[in-house]
Amino acid sequence: MASPSFSNILNTLSPDLLIYDFNLPWAPTIASSYDIPAVDFMPVGVSMATFSLHKFMKGGDEFPFPKIQLRGFHETQFWNLINKIAVDRTKNKEGSVEAMQRSCNIILFHTFRELEGQYVEYLSALAEKKIVPVGSLVRDIDDEDENTEIMEWLDNKDESSTVFVSFGSEYFMSKEEIEEIAHGLEFSNVNFIWVVRFPMGDKVVPEETLPNGFIERVGERGRVVEGWAPQPRILAHSSTGGFVSHCGWNSIMESLKFGVPIVAMPMHLDQPLNARLVEEVGVAVEVNRDINGRLNRENITQVIRKVVLEKSGEDIRIKAREFSEMIRMKGEEEIDEVVKELHQLCKWK
Known part of the structure; x- marks a missing residue:
């Protein structure tokens, strides 16, 4: 979707909140022009996002979680991706890093704390945003x-x-x-x-x-x-x-x-x-x-x-x-927390 069309949609609907993903890193800027809070939803793992942001921000500094590392040709693939992101940024191309930076106070992730709790805390520090797991969104069998x-x-x-x-x-x-x-x-x-x-x-x-x-x-x-x-x-x-x-x-x-x-x-x-x-x-x-x-x-x-x-x-x-x-057993426990966080953002509007 082109950003002018998206702007027209926001202007027409005037939503209380916008949830976007990394494919639309320009969306929060447009939402801000209408005083609409925007929150990034990452449909990926927190550990991967943490590792990537750490390497992007701190280069060769050792990642504090030694078991999450890359091996062999997968490491080469990863650095090629990081280098591409760096080149894109010099050309003012927006991407996932910008999408995270522009999220309003929090970033949502499709995960749960029992799986990635330690990475949630570290990514919150790196991104200077509160990382909020939404739990499992896998739908029931039909x-x-x-x-x-x-x-x-x-x-x-x-x-x-x-x-x-x-x-x-x-x-x-x-x-x-x-x-x-x-x-x-x-x-x-x-x-x-x-x-x-x-x-x-x-x-x-x-x-x-x-x-x-x-x-x-x-x-x-x-x-x-x-x-x-x-x-x-x-x-x-x-x-x-x-x-x-x-x-x-x-x-x-x-x-x-x-x-x-x-x-x-x-x-x-x-x-x-x-x-x-x-x-x-x-x-x-x-x-x-x-x-x-x-x-x-x-x-x-x-x-x-x-x-x-x-x-x-x-x-x-x-x-x-x-x-x-x-x-x-957890059911919708994480979703309930997400609802509270998003409701608070809407109250600030």
Whole structure:
């Protein structure tokens, strides 16, 4: 949306409050011209935002939370992103840093204190704003998520015997990655539902990208689905015992809500830092890559088996269930706090 059109909307509606995200860093400036308080909502993890803002503001200074670090080629990716932000700022291009700075007194994050409490406090100091977690915004399961064929297949599997494999809608795996993941799934001897996606317009037959004979060898143990599957419903199913995930933030929040431990396989953007976080709190194990960022089928096999089957992964499975129970018990507690904070801002208007 162009800023002139947005200005006209604000002028016409005259809302008491504006909530915006980092895609519209200019929105609070326009809201201010109409004396409308504006609050930034960050649909990402506080730990990732904290790490990024620390590195942006303090350069090479050591991050005070040593377990949240980047490794190998993910570190190179991150610094390329930080350098791009710095260049954009010299060209007066607004971005997420400006979006946070212009938020009125508080910044909302899609998270909860039990997951990221220590980072909430540090980011509040860095940003000089109060960081307010809104809790889990994962919606409840409804009939729109139904996929009868997949769900009937899951119904016939043992409890916690299946992994759901999905890497989000914005990353497309290379042929080499597909091959390593396929062999990892095959060697694990764990049931699986694997969602594979290809760029729009590519005429690809999924079976042709998989290793020769893969479909026949895994047989009824595995399902390969192109494009889409009802992720929340699959994660909530009793047969699902693990989530092989790119660690996008929404996927993490869904996994925690439904108590599913994570096989972390981050690809880019915020995902590597998200993977460090869920590993730190004990609900995930990350699949290590080599120095060039390549995946290895043996590592994939070992992590899947640990998270889903082996006794050594029992603590991870228990911790995931504990987070799910905590989210259920808290209900709308965080939202109630958010409402109080926003109501106070509106009173100041």
